[in-house]
Amino acid sequence: xxxxxxxxxxxxxxxxxxxxxxxxxxxxxxxxxxxxxxxxxxxxxxxxxxxxxxxxxxxxxxxxxxxxxxxxxxxxxxxxxxxxxxxxxxxxxxxxxxxxxxxxxxxxxxxxxxxxxxxxxxxxxxxxxxxxxxxxxxxxxxxxxxxxxxxxxxxxxxxxxxxxxxxxxxxxxxxxxxxxxxxxxxxxxxxxxxxxxxxxxxxxxxxxxxxxxxxxxxxxxxxxxxxxxxxxxxxxxxxxxxxxxxxxxxxxxxxxxxxxxxxxxxxxxxxxxxxxxx
Amino acid sequence: xxxxxxxxxxxxxxxxxxxxxxxxxxxxxxxxxxxxxxxxxxxxxxxxxxxxxxxxxxxxxxxxxxxxxxxxxxxxxxxxxxxxxxxxxxxxxxxxxxxxxxxxxxxxx
Numbered sequence: 197x198x199x200x201x202x203x204x205x206x207x208x209x210x211x212x213x214x215x216x217x218x219x220x221x222x223x224x225x226x227x228x229x230x231x232x233x234x235x236x237x238x239x240x241x242x243x244x245x246x247x248x249x250x251x252x253x254x255x256x257x258x259x260x261x262x263x264x265x266x267x268x269x270x271x272x273x274x275x276x277x278x279x280x281x282x283x284x285x286x287x288x289x290x291x292x293x294x295x296x297x298x299x300x301x302x303x304x305x306x307x308x309x310x311x312x313x314x315x316x317x318x319x320x321x322x323x324x325x326x327x328x329x330x331x332x333x334x335x336x337x338x339x340x341x342x343x344x345x346x347x348x349x350x351x352x353x354x355x356x357x358x359x360x361x362x363x364x365x366x367x368x369x370x371x372x373x374x375x376x377x378x379x380x381x382x383x384x385x386x387x388x389x390x391x392x393x394x395x396x397x398x399x400x401x402x403x404x405x406x407x408x409x410x411x412x413x414x415x416x417x418x419x420x421x422x423x424x425x426x427x428x429x430x431x432x433x434x435x436x437x438x439x440x441x442x443x444x445x446x447x448x449x450x451x452x453x454x455x456x457x458x459x460x461x462x463x464x465x466x467x468x469x470x471x472x473x474x
Numbered sequence: 475x476x477x478x479x480x481x482x483x484x485x486x487x488x489x490x491x492x493x494x495x496x497x498x499x500x501x502x503x504x505x506x507x508x509x510x511x512x513x514x515x516x517x518x519x520x521x522x523x524x525x526x527x528x529x530x531x532x533x534x535x536x537x538x539x540x541x542x543x544x545x546x547x548x549x550x551x552x553x554x555x556x557x558x559x560x561x562x563x564x565x566x567x568x569x570x571x572x573x574x575x576x577x578x579x580x581x582x583x
Contacts, residue, residue, distance in 0.1 A: 264482070264484050267547060270500070274502075
């Protein structure tokens with residue numbers, strides 16, 4: 197009886213690869229090629245690193261190949277307006293210091309990274325809020341708020357196609373090791389670690405969902421299920437919750453470490469944000 | 475009432491006579507259904523775009539009635555044949571009486 201059930205399970209798993217076109221290449225607007233496959237970095241226990249885009253249905257993949265069809269681009273436009281608008285007591289906007297958003301090309305691929313002055317690992321969201329508080333003297337945004345997600349999408353969009361390249365050694369080594377520890381720790385009543393799904397079982401189905409490698413090169417991500425941009429730490433929270441655990445908070449030291457570690461697993465993949473997922 | 479409403483339209487700038495062209499439109503809008511409640515339990519009033527009209531040189535191309543179940547930021551894609559050079563006029567009608575407009579010219583070689 198047990199053998200029979202196991203055979204049925206294996207049968208169910210093997211048909212799932214028909215769900216998505218895993219051989220497709222991602223070209224946006226007909227000319228911007230984005231690497232959705234890359235050789236695995238030395239520290240990653242995978243044969244090859246693959247973008248989550250490869251694991252989505254043909255229709256969802258297509259939405260990302262044209263900026264007019266990509267619903268995430270609305271939020272990028274929204275952030276462009278925010279970029280140029282003055283806020284806070286210092287009378288500054290993002291533009292006052294950084295000029296056009298395009299000047300930020302190359303920033304998204306290297307975050308999270310070490311900030312020497314502050315002596316800490318900073319995510320893009322932390323850096324944006326530091327700018328708002330210190331330079332603009334404005335209210336910080338919520339870590340996973342709509343405004344923050346939109347700004348992250350703008351910063352990602354001007355770096356699209358550039359390879360993710362976060363540093364894992366030097367001053368960030370301790371944080372990175374903490375992230376790795378969290379990645380391989382089983383959490384919750386279901387006793388699942390990140391690796392159980394995203395390293396051991398990517399390509400298989402978890403109920404109706406096609407498991408990806410859990411790469412973060414596409415964040416922030418427009419999800420068809422909630423029709424808005426979702427930040428990477430929101431997604432972490434959702435994943436940990438699904439293991440039926442008490443989650444860490446977005447912005448916590450644990451999630452910052454995890455964001456760094458997971459980003460480093462995708463070193464070499466092209467930045468896609470805002471990507472489209474289900 | 476509705477904030478951050480921006481229409482976006484994509485029409486090829488040129489076509490051959492009688493060619494079927496693909497037109498895409500997107501308008502950012504909350505499309506509040508009127509079914510939801512806020513954190514205090516009060517109904518959030520309905521605020522949607524209820525009608526979308528496209529004309530070509532004064533002739534109607536499509537006329538769409540939109541209902542509350544339509545998602546935020548409604549996207550329309552349709553095809554139209556262009557017999558001659560002219561202008562596509564796009565009009566969205568909001569529940570609050572606002573009218574949003576856009577226009578695109580097509581040149582037929």
